Amino acid sequence: MGTGHERLVGRRRFLVQAGRGALGIAILGVAAACGSSDGDDAAGDTADNAGTAAPSTAAPDSEAPSSATQESSAPAGALAWSRVNLGFVAAYVLVRGNEAAVVDTGVSGSEDAIGQVLDKAGPGWAGVRHVVLTHKHGDHAGSISEVLEAAPRASGYLGTDDLSAVEAPRKLTAIDDGDEVFGLQIVGSPGHTLGHMAVFDADTGVLLAGDALGNNGGLSGSNPQFTEDEAKARASVAKLARLQPSTILVGHGPPITSGAAAQLDRLADSL
Numbered sequence: 549m550g551t552g553h554e555r556l557v558g559r560r561r562f563l564v565q566a567g568r569g570a571l572g573i574a575i576l577g578v579a580a581a582c583g584s585s586d587g588d589d590a591a592g593d594t595a596d597n598a599g600t601a602a603p604s605t606a607a608p609d610s611e612a613p614s615s616a617t618q619e620s621s622a623p624a625g626a627l628a629w630s631r632v633n634l635g636f637v638a639a640y641v642l643v644r645g646n647e648a649a650v651v652d653t654g655v656s657g658s659e660d661a662i663g664q665v666l667d668k669a670g671p672g673w674a675g676v677r678h679v680v681l682t683h684k685h686g687d688h689a690g691s692i693s694e695v696l697e698a699a700p701r702a703s704g705y706l707g708t709d710d711l712s713a714v715e716a717p718r719k720l721t722a723i724d725d726g727d728e729v730f731g732l733q734i735v736g737s738p739g740h741t742l743g744h745m746a747v748f749d750a751d752t753g754v755l756l757a758g759d760a761l762g763n764n765g766g767l768s769g770s771n772p773q774f775t776e777d778e779a780k781a782r783a784s785v786a787k788l789a790r791l792q793p794s795t796i797l798v799g800h801g802p803p804i805t806s807g808a809a810a811q812l813d814r815l816a817d818s819l
């Protein structure tokens with residue numbers, strides 16, 4: 549672990565408390581890459597490095613987090629995404645016109661950071677129509693109550709097999725493989741949890757993989773330490789690879805916006 553900047557101390561401590569010290573290296577790498585940004589503080593900072601999905605001169609391959617991968621720019625009507633950097637985990641804001649979907653809600657207390665990204669992206673809380681949880685774990689579903697309360701017009705969704713594990717202020721809608729939400733494809737990707745759902749935008753090729761994939765020190769499958777069914781998790785990696793995504797957004801680790809399909813193919817072949 550490097551010497552780090554003083555402002556990273558809180559984040560590093562959080563990582564240790566979460567028992568995921570190994571992830572600290574990647575998070576510090578992300579923070580270092582974002583060092584010139586103006587909103588990068590330890591508590592719930594938001595991604596504000598505007599960039600395009602086009603290959604940039606930074607980060608020639610998967611290993612190095614790129615500073616130009618925290619938001620997409622999209623033509624009118626197309627889906628745009630923004631990453632909500634919550635430290636060791638991320639949530640995502642997807643925007644189409646004046647409407648938004650939130651994918652995952654971080655640990656409890658993440659609602660303000662999500663709200664900031666929603667404001668910056670345009671629609672704000674009032675524009676949120678959908679809140680999709682990729683799975684039941686507390687670092688993804690932790691702020692579902694606060695998020696649904698802040699977004700009164702939004703429906704919440706969670707995979708059928710994970711549904712009973714999460715409490716929400718209003719009934720969550722069960723989703724399964726092949727469903728569609730906000731024009732996005734729900735892709736059953738069990739293994740990490742049995743009800744794990746990825747989200748895929750066929751138009752832009754953006755894949756929100758939740759924890760079916762990780763990107764700490766390179767693209768990987770579900771972290772074995774937190775995987776309910778290893779065989780299913782491997783099969784899900786192969787299934788996601790068949791989507792040939794252009795961009796992969798994961799729960800833990802930086803986005804992959806260049807060579808995503810090839811990296812995922814290599815991973816699927818290696819499992």
Ligand SMILES: [Zn+2]
Binds near residue numbers: 683740759
């Ligand atoms: Zn998880």
